Amino acid sequence: MDSVFDELYSKYHHDIFQFLFYMVKNREQAEDLVQEVYIRVLKSYKQFEGKSSEKTWLFSIARNVAIDSFRKQKGWKQRIMEKFDWSTQQVKDDNPIPEEIALRKEEYQLIYKCLDHCTVDQKMVVIMRYIQDLSIAETAETLGWTESKVKTTQHRALKVLKKEMAEMMEKEGTDIEKVRVER
Amino acid sequence: MKKSEWSDKQLEELLREMPKIEDHRDPRDIYQNVASKLKKRQQRTWVVPSIATVAAAALFLILSPNLMNWEQSTDRSVESLDQSNSAVEMKMVQNNEAKDSNIESIEEEELKDDAQGVSIQKDDTESNKRVLTVEEMRKTAVYEQDAEGNEVFTYAIPDQNAQLVVPVSVVVPKVEGKTKFTTFEEWMAKLSEQEWGLTDYYPLNASLQYDDESKVLNIDVPKDHQYGIGSAEQTSFLKILNDTLYMMNIEKVSLTTEGSPGIMFDNYGMKEEITVQPTSNHAYYFFYPNTEEEKPYLVPTNETFNSVEEALQKMKEPMEELGLTPSIPSDINFEVIPSKSKDLLVIQLDSNSKLTDDSSTLYMIEAILLTAKDFNYQKVKIENSNLAQIGDFIFNEEWKVPVAPNKQTVTE
Numbered sequence: 001m002d003s004v005f006d007e008l009y010s011k012y013h014h015d016i017f018q019f020l021f022y023m024v025k026n027r028e029q030a031e032d033l034v035q036e037v038y039i040r041v042l043k044s045y046k047q048f049e050g051k052s053s054e055k056t057w058l059f060s061i062a063r064n065v066a067i068d069s070f071r072k073q074k075g076w077k078q079r080i081m082e083k084f085d086w087s088t089q090q091v092k093d094d095n096p097i098p099e100e101i102a103l104r105k106e107e108y109q110l111i112y113k114c115l116d117h118c119t120v121d122q123k124m125v126v127i128m129r130y131i132q133d134l135s136i137a138e139t140a141e142t143l144g145w146t147e148s149k150v151k152t153t154q155h156r157a158l159k160v161l162k163k164e165m166a167e168m169m170e171k172e173g174t175d176i177e178k179v180r181v182e183r
Numbered sequence: 184m185k186k187s188e189w190s191d192k193q194l195e196e197l198l199r200e201m202p203k204i205e206d207h208r209d210p211r212d213i214y215q216n217v218a219s220k221l222k223k224r225q226q227r228t229w230v231v232p233s234i235a236t237v238a239a240a241a242l243f244l245i246l247s248p249n250l251m252n253w254e255q256s257t258d259r260s261v262e263s264l265d266q267s268n269s270a271v272e273m274k275m276v277q278n279n280e281a282k283d284s285n286i287e288s289i290e291e292e293e294l295k296d297d298a299q300g301v302s303i304q305k306d307d308t309e310s311n312k313r314v315l316t317v318e319e320m321r322k323t324a325v326y327e328q329d330a331e332g333n334e335v336f337t338y339a340i341p342d343q344n345a346q347l348v349v350p351v352s353v354v355v356p357k358v359e360g361k362t363k364f365t366t367f368e369e370w371m372a373k374l375s376e377q378e379w380g381l382t383d384y385y386p387l388n389a390s391l392q393y394d395d396e397s398k399v400l401n402i403d404v405p406k407d408h409q410y411g412i413g414s415a416e417q418t419s420f421l422k423i424l425n426d427t428l429y430m431m432n433i434e435k436v437s438l439t440t441e442g443s444p445g446i447m448f449d450n451y452g453m454k455e456e457i458t459v460q461p462t463s464n465h466a467y468y469f470f471y472p473n474t475e476e477e478k479p480y481l482v483p484t485n486e487t488f489n490s491v492e493e494a495l496q497k498m499k500e501p502m503e504e505l506g507l508t509p510s511i512p513s514d515i516n517f518e519v520i521p522s523k524s525k526d527l528l529v530i531q532l533d534s535n536s537k538l539t540d541d542s543s544t545l546y547m548i549e550a551i552l553l554t555a556k557d558f559n560y561q562k563v564k565i566e567n568s569n570l571a572q573i574g575d576f577i578f579n580e581e582w583k584v585p586v587a588p589n590k591q592t593v594t595e
Contacts, residue, residue, distance in 0.1 A: 002214065009210050017206040031206065038217040100202040107197050130198035158191055166188060 004045055005038060012055065015132055016062050022115065022127045023066040027098065036065045059134070059142040063124060070120065114164040122157035129154055321542055321574055323478055324549050324585035325352045333357060336367050337587045338374060339426035340381045341419050346505055347470060348422055349381055349480045350430070352587035364393040364400075367431060373593045380472025384423070393433070400428065403439045404446055411448045418450075421457070428459050430587070435459065463487070465557050466494035467550040467588070468507035477542075480589050481550050482507060483557065491528060491558040492519040498550060510550035512543075526561040527581060537569050545574045549585065556584035 016037055021030040040061050048057060101112050115123055121143075128134045128142065129150075136154075140147045189197070206213075325335050337352040353374070358366055371385040388408055392401040402424075404410065410420040428436060436457040438446040445453040465483035472480065484502070488494035498511045516533035530551065538544045548565070555563045561584060568578040576582055 005214050005217065014205055018204045021204045031208065034206065035213060035216050035220065038213070039220055042217065042221060098204065100204055104202055108201060111197060111201065126198065130195060131201050133199070158194055162189055162194060
């Protein structure tokens, strides 16, 4: 195996995969995207000048890959297909909650669901800052933003999450309760 | 659990505790996938530009002849338009005349088709000629490929001031059943010296008889011939005879006046015989006649030189008294370096000497080639040039010397 790949895999694979997974909420898609990240990295690895840290460089590539995949998903073909193919529409509407999360307290499931109500930017910041545990500075470098933009986006994201979670709690509170009882 | 409000801090805590999601695949599988895709993409990035390159090259090849013949083709298309218009008119007239006769109109149609076929053929030959002009006409001399299957005759012709003798060559098709000399003599009458900016000299005011076996040419002049009067006339006549006949490999000439031996020359007295002297070891200069022709004649000097290097170095110096222009620019420095064979002349340019990429450099090369030929070299190589090639002369390669200087075409 390629030594560059080896090194990147052992250092960052799980972080990148997890980031992509939370972004797209679909294991298969995350698996494809993480491969795309490797392809882009291996092609441009020689151009990596060490201006930024390796970690933020990788995350910025992962972020671009995720954004590109959103753009592709929203292409006219998919949109038309969605209109006619109701089964995909339904699947899309509620990606199944992964096992790892389904087994945890309902708060996590709530958060997982409500992440979709955030904008893509807000979602990225939340995932990077809390789930990946990147610092404000690292997040700013990854996204190419100023630190203050990261902070405000983060603040707004938390606000959206809180609001949506509260609403959903009221609406579906009983459903979640039921699910728990059944288990 | 019923809590429907979270503080920022609680939410942040929850977020930090979000379950870790892992990729369960074997890293080797991932690498396999990545590597195969990388390969595919690299192939693709290679394929697309190369297809584009090929397409561009093809397009260029298709378009470039048209661009080169731009003027020609517009002229021609106008011409052919005219032709087709008149053909249509003719057809209409014909149709009116023979309204009911289908046969005639069909004939007319066929005629028109034929005419088109002819015009297309004509166009083809014209464009072929055009390509030849661009490629070949720039050079002044006759080369091996021109001479192939043809006869090359070189005639020494005086310039308008009768100061110089210019060797002019014509390439003529070989004629079965005629001796070389007969063809040579026939073509003498066809030369258009004045059109070429030279003096009308041929055909000679004499009858020529060549004996193939003894290789002796008899020249019989009339009593009132002009060749013996005036020293310039006499000198040039003898020189012209000598140069022209030397190139025809004729060694001896017997002179007669209306059958009786000898021709009277004022300066030389009665001459009955000339032994043709080999002419060699000259330097070639440019001579621009007073015509619109941009190409110079490449003319050998009267002076002979001991070595080819001496001759070549001389070619940088002016020779205005004879109306000759140096054939090598004075700022071009070079030396003749020893070569592996005595047939090959190798010239090394000084690295400070810069050749310009224009026709004067092409003519310079031809002058060098002709001079080399005069010193019995078969091939020439020029090294250390700042140019890769000029015309179809590629530097650092061995060039064959020309067959003959100053090609002219005879318009019959």
